[in-house]
Amino acid sequence: MAIGAFVALVGFSRSFEHEWLEVYQSGGTDIAVIQKTFFNTSVDESAAAKLRTLPDIARATPMILNMMEITPEITALTYGWKSDSFELDSLTFKSGRCFRDGQPEVILGDLLASNLNKTAGDPLDNQGSKFTVTGVYHGSSALEASALILPLDQLQQIASLQGKVSAFHVRLRPLPAGESSQHYLASAQAQIEAALPDLRAVPAAERASSNQLVVMAHAAAWGTSSIALLIGILGIANTMAMSVFERTREIGILRALGWRRWKVLLLIQTEAAAMGFAGGIFGIFFGWSALRILSKLPQTASIVSAAFPPVLLLEALGVAVLAGLLAGAFPAWRGAHLSPVEALRHE
Secondary structure (H helix, E strand, O other): OHHHHHHHHHHHHHHHHHHHHHHHHHHOOOEEEEEOOOOOOOEEOOHHHHHOOOOOEEEEEEEEEEEEEOOOOOEEEEEEEOOOOHHHHHOEEEEEOOOOOOOOEEEEEHHHHHHHOOOOOOEEEEOOEEEEEEEEEEOOOHHHHOOEEEEHHHHHHHOOOOOEEOEEEEEEOOOOOOOOHHHHHHHHHHHHHHHOOOEEEEEHHHHHHHOHHHHHHHHHHHHHHHHHHHHHHHHHHHHHHHHHHHOHHHHHHHHHOOOOHHHHHHHHHHHHHHHHHHHHHHHHHHHHHHHHHHHHOOOOOOOOOOOOOHHHHHHHHHHHHHHHHHHHHHHHHHHHOOOHHHHHHOO
């Protein structure tokens, strides 16, 4: 059960991270420019002008990302973009049109529009302000499809962030001939950080994995899994301790026949590792089954995939075997140090 929890929770958090990466890749974002310090997460919008003068940058667009309560039951990702943002190019409008800067207008992802029962032309109350839904779009990422997007200036007003943004999303010029993509990306990062020393340029893939929501999801997954694994280790330890106690006479016979302590230790630890491995196999099946169920539920189908990478499979088996070895360590030590004479007298 501990390995099942590990596979399900870690698989869920990695699916979440993949969806964030899809947001950047589908939108054509190569680099995110963010504040260097953790304590000040907002960036002056005026820095965009200097960004656009750098030779390797094709487009630089300011944006705000927030979580907002749309209704008492629904909280959605909320983006503040300019109407000429290159990230809008990846969206396919199913109805209506895009918003206009300076107007109380919003566009909704099709999943969010369905949950809110809204279509183009409907009114929408957001944080005490009245907006008009001008369009419903489909995004390549489930996070975009479940999001609300409104003009940057409107979100700045709602969030009291006038003149401030969360980040700048940067699209680079086409890769020069003969230059590797990694070198080109590193060169662009250096240019940005030299021009704006108070800011940090982060590649899109790194930004997806270091996103605060993703970091929280990973931390919650590993924290919950660790507690489950601790319970599992205690269960295996109890089983191995009882096994050693019940086989005290058998261990005494083996020692009397010339078995050294390390052989008894190896025997018990092998059994513990085998128990952990078997638990890992069953746990992977249970975890995969949980992911399959989550991938079919309407509430989670958009961000959960039933497929998980081979790396997760190997991690789960490695953790299971390690848990078995840790659990069997004390019982194995106790069994290896039994006196043959006392063990043979055991009833």
